[in-house]
Amino acid sequence: MTAIDFEALLAEELAKSLGSSEQKSEKENGKEVVAKTANESLEHYLSENNEKTKQNKKAKKMKLSNDYKLKSPIGSTYYIRNYITPTEESDIMEKIMDSRVKNEWVQLKRRKLLCFGEKAKQSKGNEKKKESELAMAKWCELLIDKICNDSEIFDEHHRPNHILINNYEIGEGIMAHKDGPAYYPLVCILSLHSAITILFFQKPPVVRKSEDGHSLIQLKPNPVLQVILEPRSLFIFRDDLYHHYYHMILEADNDVIFDTCVNHNLTFPTFSVGDVLPRKQKRVSITIRHFYYQDTD
Numbered sequence: 001m002t003a004i005d006f007e008a009l010l011a012e013e014l015a016k017s018l019g020s021s022e023q024k025s026e027k028e029n030g031k032e033v034v035a036k037t038a039n040e041s042l043e044h045y046l047s048e049n050n051e052k053t054k055q056n057k058k059a060k061k062m063k064l065s066n067d068y069k070l071k072s073p074i075g076s077t078y079y080i081r082n083y084i085t086p087t088e089e090s091d092i093m094e095k096i097m098d099s100r101v102k103n104e105w106v107q108l109k110r111r112k113l114l115c116f117g118e119k120a121k122q123s124k125g126n127e128k129k130k131e132s133e134l135a136m137a138k139w140c141e142l143l144i145d146k147i148c149n150d151s152e153i154f155d156e157h158h159r160p161n162h163i164l165i166n167n168y169e170i171g172e173g174i175m176a177h178k179d180g181p182a183y184y185p186l187v188c189i190l191s192l193h194s195a196i197t198i199l200f201f202q203k204p205p206v207v208r209k210s211e212d213g214h215s216l217i218q219l220k221p222n223p224v225l226q227v228i229l230e231p232r233s234l235f236i237f238r239d240d241l242y243h244h245y246y247h248m249i250l251e252a253d254n255d256v257i258f259d260t261c262v263n264h265n266l267t268f269p270t271f272s273v274g275d276v277l278p279r280k281q282k283r284v285s286i287t288i289r290h291f292y293y294q295d296t297d
């Protein structure tokens, strides 16, 4: 595709997409200028990079499957540092904090969430649904394209069609859970802002509240696997780990590094067992999966 075709296509898509911002004309020093929004630059970046990756398809795909595999005792896990740039990170933040999606966030007790894409129809008698439901935004599709171009990890029948965004303020987390049979057993998690660790367990661990009642302290057992999720990183887990293990993010202000941490010497800075990783600001995760559409009517 030529650059000119590409730009025309992009402009058309931008106008259509839910998340796109219209270009605003502004007067600057008496001159009419077209404001380029952060939202637009995100889509531009992602589209451009996707084109480049497609041209160099084979090399890139090899890279994701070999170079980023963690030495994990269970299942296959991949960790890619700096999967997106700081600019893309702040552009995504703008997208998801945009006034047009502001009312779509669903506040839960210990986090809030926003959902784009496919979703099961509610079966009769189901409780009020908890997730918000937005059509897949253009930037989400481009992010999915990027992941699919970079690796062969998703086959064409299981292309991600569902994006769940979790917003955790400092001290918030997600209880031990499995993602369950509604999804293809392959999860990509893109992290923004604060670094945090994700813990995997054979059974949900015993936890108790800290003395100030603010955080949950994880008591026992230690996780079978811990992965540090730095800002802008992409973490992938699948298969056994998906089906048979619980994952959680502790409701705490910081994370302690366990001897089951598989990437403490791959991060910047690196960590040693027993070190404390403070959560300095909120964390946002973008969970990218293929949802099995179920028509329950």
Ligand SMILES: O=C(O)CCC(=O)C(=O)O
Pocket (backbone or CB within 6 Å): 164, 166, 174, 179, 189, 198, 247, 249, 285, 287
């Ligand atoms: O925030 C995360 O990294 C994990 C999110 C998660 O486990 C989920 O949405 O099912």
Ligand SMILES: [Fe+2]
Pocket (backbone or CB within 6 Å): 177, 178, 179, 247
């Ligand atoms: Fe999960």
